Amino acid sequence: MKILLSWLKDYIDINETPEKIADALNMAGLEVEAVIQPGKNLKQVVVGKILNKGPHPDADKLSLCSVDVNRGEPLQIVCGATNMKEGDKVPVAMIGAKLPSGFEISRAKIRGIESFGMMCSRKELGISEEHAGLYILPESAEVGEDIVKVLGMDEVIFEISITPNRGDALSHLGIARELSAIFNLPLHREPLGNDEGEGRIDDEISVEIHEDQLCPRYGARVVKNVKVGPSPEWLRDRLEKIGIRSINNVVDVTNYIMLDIGHPMHAFDLARIKGRKIIVRSAKSDEKMTTLDEQKRNLDPSMLVIADSEAPVALAGVMGGFESSVTEETKDILLEAASFDPVCVRKTAKRLAMMSESSYRFERGTNIDNIPIALNEAAKLLKNIAGATPVKGIFDAYPKQEILRQVRVRTKRVNKIIGINLTASQIETYLLRLKLETRKDGEDIIVSVPPYRHDLEMEADLIEEVARMYGYNNIPETLPAITSVLKLPSPLQKLENRIKQHLVSIGFNQILTYSFVPAGISESFREKKPLSLKNPLSEEQATMRTSLKWGMYDALRRNILNDEFNLRFFEMGRVFQPVAGEISEEHSRICLGFSGAANPNDWRRSQEPFDLFVVKGIIQNIGNLFGLKLKFTPGSCSLFHPAMQMEVTCEKTVVGQFGQLHPQFLDNRKMPKHIFIAELDLGLLADKNVAIPRMVAIPEFPAIRRDLALMVPKSANHRDIVKIIADEGRKLLEDHHLFDIYQGKGIEDGFRSMAYSLTFRDNAKTLTDEEIQPIIDKIVARLAKELNVNLR
Amino acid sequence: MSESHTNLLQQYHSEKKSAKTTAELEALRVKYLGKKGEITQQLKGLGKLPPDERKARGAEINKIKTEIQESLETSMRDLALKEQEAKLQAEKPDHSLPGLFNSPGTLHPVDRVAQEIADIFLSMGFFMAEGPEIEEEYYNFEALNVPSHHPAREMQDTFYLESGQVLRTQTSPVQIRTMEMLQPPLKMIGLGKVFRRDSDITHSPMFHQMEGLVVGEQISMSDLKGTLIMFVENMFGKRPYRFRPSYFPFTEPSAEMDIQCIFCEGKGCKVCKGTGWMEVLGCGMVNPRVFEAVKYDTEKYTGFAFGMGIERIAMLRYGINDIRLLFNSDIRFLRQF
Missing domain, CATH: 3.30.930.10 (Bira Bifunctional Protein; Domain 2)
Incomplete structure (x- = not known):
């Protein structure tokens, strides 16, 4: 909202600098987003009088003028405009002037003729967007005078953002009232218009309110014989500075009143109000109306309309009707000022998607007491600027007089909440500065809330007013003297933090992707039918993710297309799975993505890509962090290469899966074959009990190590071999692991060489080879017999 | 000390000076202290001397022997150290090659x-x-x-x-x-x-x-x-x-x-x-x-x-x-x- 300093001065004699005013408003909770001073950067532009206008000798479209700027010899200026004549007064930017566009005026030769300045249009002065020739100034402008002063461009405009609770501050009066409280200055205003006039209002119009809950008060006033036409300069000027287009004197007056005291108004062409009757009622089921913006609107009974005896003429508080609007032919005018229910206005405006300055204010609450003031002021203005004759009186439909809200403010409570120590009288002084009526009751203060302060409903609201006046920055600073109940991080929180640290330290970059994914992604990326947003921003963000895999795929893919091939990513976040009906469950997941070299910084083997076992190892190690035994079995996820994938189980619960991306998803030539994605459910892992380690004594007796190099046919696998080793090794076998695997030269086709290291130990004595040999023999025998695996 | 012994010592010292490797030192040891070495030969020849001469002469040769022995041992130790050092130096890689590591990742x-x-x-x-x-x-x-x-x-x-x-x-x-x-x-x-x-x-x-x-x-x-x-x-x-x-x-x-x-x-x-x-x-x-x-x-x-x-x-x-x-x-x- 824009507020003019000169307009504020109608109400308050304030002489502070614009900066100080802005600061004070900020510190009172009315956020000043910008202070605009249009004339601030306009120097060396003065009023000039065209003494002589002749053609440019070398250019048909240019003229050559001699312009008096009251600085000695007249200036010779070449000009391209055509709308001026000798004797006109125009703004002249002299040499050295700088215009708001940044253009600097210097001596110039235009088609061979020297020009000592520039005559300006409104646009060039930064006043308006219209570029219709030079700005011809009124005859009264004094030659040589600074244009900033002549055009009132020494104006200061505050751009203020008003929070939704402060409907009362959406006007110049409202801001002035606030400043009066802050600076403790009196508030004054011109004498108000009155309801004098000719004739009787009752003979012109009558008002019926059928919905007094939605319209507690409706005031109507009539003015006759209006000459609809352009507004006077002062009125146009104020509106334009606010950024409101001047339409005609009638519409301008209603807008002016709204900006002045904050009450939206509407003007009807009285001749088009059928039956000379206003009825405030709900719209009928299939009623239609064309609004001012010439849109045909379908109405429904939730909407409140202003109707004449036949049909709606306005949407209450939102917009007037086209049929009854003021035109150049209009003679008599019906002025409306009313009070409408904020929720009703908001619903209607939202349903029809037609927010207006009027609905904006009604939604935030207006001042019911301003209704007669607005009507009388409008009548006065139309009399003065449009030659209108007001009809005496207001038709004031006000079925239930509003009672002022009373709120009790306890001194003790004020001090407790703010953390200060004021007396009841000090508190009362602050409240009085805000023009609130107060009455003391012992240590309590009873406040009568004026009808425009809709935000002051309870004690806490008034405590805020006291704090604002006291100054937030004067409140002392302390620390809470409490000890909170203890709530330790949940197992899930701990798990998440630990995994994050671990993955970062082994080279993973954390990513964050949107929780919504395109509706059309392949089912392979989904686990269940996703939840859909009712009002997504785009099709790309239309459904809630049921897995993190698509986001990971998309992240890997986009980086690869940027020629970044070596990637290891992880994301932690929630997925949303619909369960029974409309209820959804949220699951915390981790997703890992792998592309390119497994060890890109290791120049001895930097070309080795990720493979299933590197990924398996990383997953296994996540389990190891928490002492969890993860089991791996072949998987069956359609996202992955059918043979290169595994399912991960922990204590018989499936906790995730991983695999190499199925070639069908390698939809760009740049995408390498070896892309892996893994996803684990963190909630399921966090649920597993992590055993507290118990110390085992460090062995006293030496171990015996034996290596077995085996020729393994395709039919046998590691797990079966290890099972036999463990079976036969029994208690004496302390450790066994695969340490080498080899295929190729020297090994028969269809076979692999696998080497295992076995460690035997007896905790009670030193083992001898003689004790071990029978075990080894048995292992070897069983391997040969059961698996066709022989010593190499 | 007899002139011949002084010459022998001088000869030893000048030869040792030019010995640059442990192998050369070893050759010197053989030459003077080996089975057929000069000192060994002289000690063996003591028996042919009359008893009164034998004692004084024997003491002199033994002194020379000890001196040469100690001198050789010291030099041997020094050279061995130097040779090991040189051998280790020869293992020097290209120090400017990058370290082998997985660079840490980043938190978002x-x-x-x-x-x-x-x-x-x-x-x-x-x-x-x-x-x-x-x-x-x-x-x-x-x-x-x-x-x-x-x-x-x-x-x-x-x-x-x-x-x-x-x-x-x-x-x-x-x-x-x-x-x-x-x-x-x-x-x-x-x-x-x-x-x-x-x-x-x-x-x-x-x-x-x-x-x-x-x-x-x-x-x-x-x-x-x-x-x-x-x-x-x-x-x-x-x-x-x-x-x-x-x-x-x-x-x-x-x-x-x-x-x-x-x-x-x-x-x-x-x-x-x-x-x-x-x-x-x-x-x-x-x-x-x-x-x-x-x-x-x-x-x-x-x-x-x-x-x-x-x-x-x-x-x-x-x-x-x-x-x-x-x-x-x-x-x-x-x-x-």
């Missing part, structure tokens, strides 16, 4: 900042609470004193699901859920994703918030100030700050906290739009209506709450100029943090 800048913020509050005795991201309208709005059709809802344009649930627009519902579970005194923070229908270079439809709540019997606005100043000083360093009145439906009085712009030190710049101030968080005293919603005694308990956008702070901290970069997963961006 939003997570990194969130953890820094959380650490400050956790150190101050707050605990971390959580809540769902798909939330009931009641928790997201009504319980926080935002009725339907209230203009305050416009401050947060909401995503709806078919079920009528919403994607939470703020982490404040975590406050409600926590208070429903626990009785005061409590100091909590909540961290998580929030969603609003808004997308441009400073707004993302998904972002993160940190929420805080303190409830007790004597909690005042001065406690709010003290706590948040302590946070801000630890997060941004000691610098001027201010509290401006503002409006949030769930707090009353409400405030916004600004700190002096960290880029221009208050002189006014593009980032702070010339004001010299940067808004860091919103806060206020818990509205009694919120306490009513969770059945806390509004007379007995008072409290304060605060909330801040993590992305905004991360963007300020790392000089990130477009919020969308945070969610693009571009490795060229991520690896910078």
Whole structure:
């Protein structure tokens, strides 16, 4: 909202600098987003009088003028405009002037003729967007005078953002009232218009309110014989500075009143109000109306309309009707000022998607007491600027007089909440500065809330007013003297933090992707039918993710297309799975993505890509962090290469899966074959009990190590071999692991060489080879017999 | 000493001087002390001498023998060390080759900042609470004193699901859920994703918030100030700050906290739009209506709450100029943090 300093001065004699005013408003909770001073950067532009206008000798479209700027010899200026004549007064930017566009005026030769300045249009002065020739100034402008002063461009405009609770501050009066409280200055205003006039209002119009809950008060006033036409300069000027287009004197007056005291108004062409009757009622089921913006609107009974005896003429508080609007032919005018229910206005405006300055204010609450003031002021203005004759009186439909809200403010409570120590009288002084009526009751203060302060409903609201006046920055600073109940991080929180640290330290970059994914992604990326947003921003963000895999795929893919091939990513976040009906469950997941070299910084083997076992190892190690035994079995996820994938189980619960991306998803030539994605459910892992380690004594007796190099046919696998080793090794076998695997030269086709290291130990004595040999023999025998695996 | 012996010694010393390797020294040893060496020969020849001469002569030869022996041993040791050193030196690799390592990865800048913020509050005795991201309208709005059709809802344009649930627009519902579970005194923070229908270079439809709540019997606005100043000083360093009145439906009085712009030190710049101030968080005293919603005694308990956008702070901290970069997963961006 824009507020003019000169307009504020109608109400308050304030002489502070614009900066100080802005600061004070900020510190009172009315956020000043910008202070605009249009004339601030306009120097060396003065009023000039065209003494002589002749053609440019070398250019048909240019003229050559001699312009008096009251600085000695007249200036010779070449000009391209055509709308001026000798004797006109125009703004002249002299040499050295700088215009708001940044253009600097210097001596110039235009088609061979020297020009000592520039005559300006409104646009060039930064006043308006219209570029219709030079700005011809009124005859009264004094030659040589600074244009900033002549055009009132020494104006200061505050751009203020008003929070939704402060409907009362959406006007110049409202801001002035606030400043009066802050600076403790009196508030004054011109004498108000009155309801004098000719004739009787009752003979012109009558008002019926059928919905007094939605319209507690409706005031109507009539003015006759209006000459609809352009507004006077002062009125146009104020509106334009606010950024409101001047339409005609009638519409301008209603807008002016709204900006002045904050009450939206509407003007009807009285001749088009059928039956000379206003009825405030709900719209009928299939009623239609064309609004001012010439849109045909379908109405429904939730909407409140202003109707004449036949049909709606306005949407209450939102917009007037086209049929009854003021035109150049209009003679008599019906002025409306009313009070409408904020929720009703908001619903209607939202349903029809037609927010207006009027609905904006009604939604935030207006001042019911301003209704007669607005009507009388409008009548006065139309009399003065449009030659209108007001009809005496207001038709004031006000079925239930509003009672002022009373709120009790306890001194003790004020001090407790703010953390200060004021007396009841000090508190009362602050409240009085805000023009609130107060009455003391012992240590309590009873406040009568004026009808425009809709935000002051309870004690806490008034405590805020006291704090604002006291100054937030004067409140002392302390620390809470409490000890909170203890709530330790949940197992899930701990798990998440630990995994994050671990993955970062082994080279993973954390990513964050949107929780919504395109509706059309392949089912392979989904686990269940996703939840859909009712009002997504785009099709790309239309459904809630049921897995993190698509986001990971998309992240890997986009980086690869940027020629970044070596990637290891992880994301932690929630997925949303619909369960029974409309209820959804949220699951915390981790997703890992792998592309390119497994060890890109290791120049001895930097070309080795990720493979299933590197990924398996990383997953296994996540389990190891928490002492969890993860089991791996072949998987069956359609996202992955059918043979290169595994399912991960922990204590018989499936906790995730991983695999190499199925070639069908390698939809760009740049995408390498070896892309892996893994996803684990963190909630399921966090649920597993992590055993507290118990110390085992460090062995006293030496171990015996034996290596077995085996020729393994395709039919046998590691797990079966290890099972036999463990079976036969029994208690004496302390450790066994695969340490080498080899295929190729020297090994028969269809076979692999696998080497295992076995460690035997007896905790009670030193083992001898003689004790071990029978075990080894048995292992070897069983391997040969059961698996066709022989010593190499 | 006889002349022949003096010559022998001199000869030995001059020969040793020119010996450069342990092998040459060994040859010298053989020449003088070996079985057929000169010293050995002379010792063997002692028997042929008359007894009175034999003794004096014997002593002399033995002295020479000891001298040569010791001299050889010392030289041998020195040379052996030198030779080993040379051999080790010969193993010298190209030291300029890079080390073998897996370079550490990076936490996402939003997570990194969130953890820094959380650490400050956790150190101050707050605990971390959580809540769902798909939330009931009641928790997201009504319980926080935002009725339907209230203009305050416009401050947060909401995503709806078919079920009528919403994607939470703020982490404040975590406050409600926590208070429903626990009785005061409590100091909590909540961290998580929030969603609003808004997308441009400073707004993302998904972002993160940190929420805080303190409830007790004597909690005042001065406690709010003290706590948040302590946070801000630890997060941004000691610098001027201010509290401006503002409006949030769930707090009353409400405030916004600004700190002096960290880029221009208050002189006014593009980032702070010339004001010299940067808004860091919103806060206020818990509205009694919120306490009513969770059945806390509004007379007995008072409290304060605060909330801040993590992305905004991360963007300020790392000089990130477009919020969308945070969610693009571009490795060229991520690896910078």
